[in-house]
Each structure stands twice: as C-alpha cells, then as structure tokens.
Amino acid sequence: MSAPTNKTKQLLTVSLKIAVVSLAIGFTIYKLQNNNFSEIQEFALDYFAKLSPFLIVFLVYLSFQNRFLEIVKWQNLGATVKPLSIHKSAEEVFAAFTLGSFTPNGLGEYAGKALFYQKQERLKIVALNLVCNGVQMFYSVFFGLLAFAFLGLVTVLQLIAILAAAVLLVFVLQKVNRRFKSKVHDFFKAGFSVSAQVHQRNFFYGLLRYATFTSQYVLFLHVGNPQASVIALYAAVAATYLLASSLPAFQLFDFAVKTGVALLFFSELGIDPQLILLITLLMWLLNVVVPLLIGAFYVLRFKPLDT
Template sequence: MHKSLPDKTKQFFFVLIKLSIVVGAFYFIYHKLLNNDSLNFNQFWRFLNDTKLFSVKNSLFLVGLSVLNWFFEITKWRYLVSKARTLSFLEATAQSLGSLTASLFTPNRIGEYGAKAIYYLKPLRKRILLINLISNMMQMGITVILGSIGFLFYYKTYEININYFKLSRGLLILIALVTLVSIGITQSKYKIKGFSLIKIYDFTYNLGIKYLTIGLLLSLVRYVIFSFQFYFILSLFNVPLHYWDAMIIITTLYLLASIIPSITIFDVLIKGSVAIYLFSLADITALPILSCVLLMWLLNFALPSIVGSYFVLNFNLPKTKN
C-alpha cells in the first residue's frame, strides 16, 4: 500500500509526521512549564529572579554544562556506532538530538530506539538498535553503581523508616526475578527490546573490552557533569549542603528515579516527588528542590529537544548509496 502511493503523497505524509513530532515536543514543553501540578510557573519564575539565577555568568555556566553533557553523549554515540558506520560529529549530533525530540513524550524514551535506527538502511538497523541498547545500559550501569554507593551513605546518614516485612518480601521478589532472568538467559525466546539475552550477550562480548571501557568512561563523565550541575543549581538556590552531602542525596535520587518507568515529560514530576522526600530528611524545603529539578529538565531535555527539532524537520530517509 505504501509503494502504491504517489511520490507527492508520500512526501506530504513524511513532512506531516515530522511537523507532528516537533509540534508535539513543543506542546509538551509548554504544558510542563505552564501546567505543572507540582510547581506553579509564576512561583518558579519569581524564585529564579529572587536568587539572581539569570545573571550572565550563571546562565552561561549552566548552559555550558548542558552543552558539555550533550557533547559527551554525542561523542559516546559517535564512538559506539563506529562499529557499524563512521559518523561525522554533525551526523552524530543530528541523530542524538533528533531522536531526543522524537522520543520526548514516549515511555522511558523508548522512541529513541526507532528514531536512531531510521537514520540507517534496513541491513544496519538491528545492529543500531543493539548499540543504542548497550549505550543506555552503560549509562544505567553507572547510575546504579554510583547510586547504590550513595544510597548506602544516605541510609547511614539519615533516619529512614523501613518496613522490614515489605523489604523481605521485596527481596524474595528480587530473588525470583533474578532466577527467572537466569533461566531466560538460557532461553533464546526471552527478549529485551526484541533481542534475546544470548544475542545481546554475544554481541556485547564481541565488541571488546576497550570498546566497552571507553563507552563506560564517557557515560561516567556525563554522570559527573549533570550531577555537578544539579549541585551547582542547589548552591545558587542557597541550599545549605556541602558537596559531599549533596552528592549522597543526588546519586540516590538518580538511582530511584531511573528505576521508575515514566514518560520523559513526567520525569519532572517523578524526580520532584522523590527529591522532595530525600531532601526533606536533610531539612531542605520543597521549593528550591522542585525548582532545581524543573530547571535541570529544561536545560538537559527541553533545550536540546528544541535544537533537535531543527534536525527532525531536516531529516531525510537514508539513500542506498550511503
């Protein structure tokens, strides 16, 4: 049916899809700013003005950290995808930011997989999907490792009421899940993002230690940048926490927020709820925490997705000669 359509009709629908993605992304950003259930926009704006966040020095530094964050994400993607195809930095930028825009309102940014794969011809798309999965697993791995360390310090530092019955029940569920996953590894039918665990393991193993190590290091650099950015914003909001104390909470926050399934546009709400609880035990009020979470989302998701809309509008399907 697709092949029977006239070329002009195909082009019209293609342009319509790209416009829909961009308009949808802008609408969600607008909705999150002006219809935020957890933080009123006028209150947020007054708070930013009162803390003089919009000074030239602060603004340039914060945007610079966001640019640096995405620079390393783009560099990581360019390096990881080199196993399938050599990309220029501009091509890697278009794929990274364009896929961000396209996946902004999809659950757990799952739309990123299809958005990146569509930049390549069909013979390469499965490999690109696997590389993107490995890239996200690397970032998740860094988040889990550092977050687990942070959580241990958080547990020792603050008094947390733990229901040991629910905890033991959760551990039993976890053990059962690990057992099922272990069985699933031996079964090719068990899949993640459409790929069997055996295939993912073999593909990852064949990439080599050097390749994986560099990918993990780039993921670590990204983590250090955006976690420091979080701390820097807190310091601008006059939150009375030393760097070490703040990082204990921040790493715990990213750990807990990363394991909760969500649509990216609701990431602010989820992170905000978790952050309020975590920082409340350090006697920090909700307003600066919610403002920090929202500002982090604007700097690292909304702003790059606006830039990415340019690449979405200028996207063309790959040609055979490429």
C-alpha cells in the first residue's frame, strides 16, 4: 500500500481538527440545554445575589490561576526537552486538554502533547506528562485519605497502613525498575531522570494548584452555606476529588461524576443538594468548559510535525 500523500495528510488533519472542535462545542451546548437547570434557576439567582463583584472576580481569577499553574508546571518539565515559553506551554496544555477530554480519564492528553514534539522526543514527553499529572494524583490521594480519616470513613490506623503500603509499593517498584532492562525501564527513566530542582518545582506548583481549585470549591460553598465548618468543607471537597478522580470517566462528563460524588459527601454536612448542583456546574464551566473551548482554538491552529 502506498504511503499517503501530503495533501491526503493535510485533509485528514483538517478533518480531525474540525471533528474535535465540533465535538467540543456541540457537546457543551448539548449538555447545557439538556440538563434541567430550570429547577435551580430561582435558587441560582438568590445565590448570585450574595456574591459581591469583587468576589465574582476573585472566583474567576482562581480558575485562571488554576490553569496558569498547570501551564507553568508543564513549562518546568517540558523545558528539559527543548526551550519552552509560557505561550508555547499554554498552547500545548490547552490543546492536549481538549484532545484528552474525549478519552477516558484524559488519556488522550498524553498523545496530544507528544504531537508537538519530534518523534524521538515523544517517549520522554509522555513520561514527563505522567510525572506532571502524577503529582496532582499524589496530592489528591494524600489529602483525600486525610479527609476520609477526618470524616470518619477510615480509622487513623487504617490510614497509616495505607500510606505505609503506598511507600512500600513505590520502593519495590523502584527496585524492580532498576533490574528490569526494557522499554518500560527506559520510559520511567525518561520521566524521572530530570534534576531535583525540576521535581521540586513540579511538587510546589502541583501543591499550589491543588490548593487553588479546592479553595475555589470551598469558597463557592461557604457563600451559600456560611454556617458550615470550613475545615469540614475542605475535607468533603478533598474526599470528593479523590473518589471522582478514581472513577473512569471522560472530562466532558466531569460535571455528572462530581455531582454524584459531591452529593454523597456534602449531604452528610447538611448542605442543600441544589447548592451542590449549582456549584459543581460553576466549577465545571470555569475549569473544564472554558479551557476546552480555548483548547479548541489551539487545535485549529495546530500544525503536525512531519518527523
């Protein structure tokens, strides 16, 4: 079979771009039109009346900070392969986010970022992206387990046992990886063979990002339910993110998944289900839909590398 011509490749690329962007915009419109938001319309109006202009700007700013920290985090790691500006990092992060939104647990994001690099660099990029996302999972698990203990879902002894098992697992995997000479070894070596300073910055930016989106969620909740304990709210949010992140789902369905999980934890705190639905919707719009649409713009501009 003859190799596809350049014109065929260009046609396939344009078709794929149009398909991705159409799905991104079409699904967003569909989701907004087909959810019965009329049930919470009056509740939403009352809620927004409690928000001052300054607070609205600050809550929106937290979404910007959330995504900006992810951009800086990726710049820190991607720059170990080639020089990476903030603008270029933003292009890769947003485009990959949009591509990943159509795959379970955002797996397409790995391929999305790799497409911006030469063929010989792609293994390391995928490995670095695993490191980039892995630090967020680390914080979700760590703070989520602490939240489970705070909420009485696990005992302190069980929590210590889980954390000890996790540390032991990491130690065993490192030992096995050193002895296992294969592509798997090369893959992990590509991701972790960066300087300690790069790893430290990755953990620092990851912690700031986790604090940003959890604080945004808590602030939204506190406005609607000021009598609730802030510590209890943080615990419920951390538990929600841990359980939601462990469920196989598409980014586009993040709203439905997090709503169901949030209802499970916040109902124990006596928070109105309508408030939970409204805030989960706002978080979804600000932190998923807006980046998704920005990413669609970058997908349209994307020019694949030939090698």
